[in-house]
Amino acid sequence: MKITDLINWFESWANPAWQESWDNCGWQVEPGVLQENARVLVCLTPTLAVMEEAISLRNAGNPVNLIFAHHPLIFSPPKSLRIGDAIADMVRLAFIHKIGIYTAHTNFDQxxxxxxxxxxxxxxxxxxxxxxxxxxxxxxxxxxxxxxxxxxxxxxxxxxxxxxxxxxxxxxxxxxxxxxxxxxxxxxxxxxxxxxxxxxxxxxxxxxxxxxxxxxxxxxxxxxxxxxxxxxTERPACSKLAQKFQVLGLDWAQLSRFDEDFRMFLK
The missing domain is CATH 3.40.1390.30 (NIF3 (NGG1p interacting factor 3)-like)
Structure with a gap:
């Protein structure tokens, strides 16, 4: 299944038009991958750790071309994009390695x-x-x-x-x-x-x-x-979504292994 067909299938189920006014669902970065066969890494939050995971998988011979996330990479328009800024670095790496970033947030919640x-x-x-x-x-x-x-x-x-x-x-x-x-x-x-x-x-x-x-x-x-x-409370839905993508018969779909809870707790 091509990426464009996967996104059309998903949006017929969870229409981005249903998102809240403050939200930013849909394509975050589309580096020209729509006609490629979908090879998808699913995550809760699109972080640099997840992008590095996708790049590592590509370097190992598994050409991931789409990060499908629940949380948006971009909530509000950035005023500048500079090296060292997490969003800018994600966008730069996405275009260099041709890895799209797509988000389903409040539409997927409903x-x-x-x-x-x-x-x-x-x-x-x-x-x-x-x-x-x-x-x-x-x-x-x-x-x-x-x-x-x-x-x-x-x-x-x-x-x-x-x-x-x-x-x-x-x-x-x-x-x-x-x-x-x-x-x-x-x-x-x-x-x-x-x-x-x-x-x-x-x-x-x-x-x-x-x-x-x-x-x-x-x-x-x-x-x-x-x-x-x-x-x-949200990671289980990402796991279920990865399973749904696998059932669709994509070339490859997997839940991220580096999508983490950022907080630390003393025992």
């Missing part, structure tokens, strides 16, 4: 089998629906039912086991044996959806990037807020 759906599948939520619907059954986040129910302690253990976050933060809980049967999830930064999540009747909300006062707000509104980190 769709079936996107970031939220994959989290719901990992927790085995039944009958998941969007926390905030957008159009035609699509929307941000998912809320569904645990069958059978879990204690809060067991739910936290499931999240730790299946997402492997380096640090799991959650609201104060007086009873770890309380029964949880309705859970909401939203990969990435989901603190702004706390009010919408409360309205769904969810007892627990798995997301990331939550601040001190947002944990306080959730506690006061009887919502158990669980922060597993940005990387841990």
């Amino acid at each position: 769709v079936e089998n996107g970031t939220a759906d994959v989290l719901a599948q990992l927790l085995e939520l039944r009958e998941p629906t969007p926390i905030v619907p957008t159009q035609n059954g699509l929307g941000y986040g998912r809320v569904g039912t645990l069958t059978p129910s879990l204690t809060l302690s067991d739910l936290l253990s499931v999240i730790q086991t299946r997402l492997a976050p380096p640090n799991l933060i959650f609201s104060p809980a007086s009873d770890f044996n309380q029964t949880i049967d309705r859970v909401a999830v939203l990969g990435g930064s989901g603190a702004s959806f706390i009010s919408a999540t409360v309205k769904t009747g969810a007892q627990a909300y798995l997301t990331s990037d939550c601040k001190f006062h947002q944990f306080q707000e959730s506690r006061d509104r009887n919502l158990i807020l669980i922060d597993a980190g940005h990387y841990a």
Whole structure:
């Protein structure tokens, strides 16, 4: 499958027109590779480490020609491009080595089998629906039912086991044996959806990037807020996307091995 056909297929599923006004989905760098057979490296964030991985694969005889990322390389127009600047270096290397960079962000968050759906599948939520619907059954986040129910302690253990976050933060809980049967999830930064999540009747909300006062707000509104980190809540969707590309029969598709969580935690 040529790169142009792969992108057309993807955009028929997750249309870039559905992105938020502040977002920048779609082509970040297209160095003339549209008619090449797609050889894709999938990642969460297009960093220099991922670009160096793609170049290393090319040098080893595996000519990667597309980095397919969830997070945009460029959020707002840069005022200059200079050596030593990460974005400039990514663009320079992309053109030198003919490796395109394509991003699917808030459009991918909303769709079936996107970031939220994959989290719901990992927790085995039944009958998941969007926390905030957008159009035609699509929307941000998912809320569904645990069958059978879990204690809060067991739910936290499931999240730790299946997402492997380096640090799991959650609201104060007086009873770890309380029964949880309705859970909401939203990969990435989901603190702004706390009010919408409360309205769904969810007892627990798995997301990331939550601040001190947002944990306080959730506690006061009887919502158990669980922060597993940005990387841990969105990386699974990237893995699932790489698998979908493999099923399409591309010449080559793989999840990046150098797409990392940048944070460090003391044990």
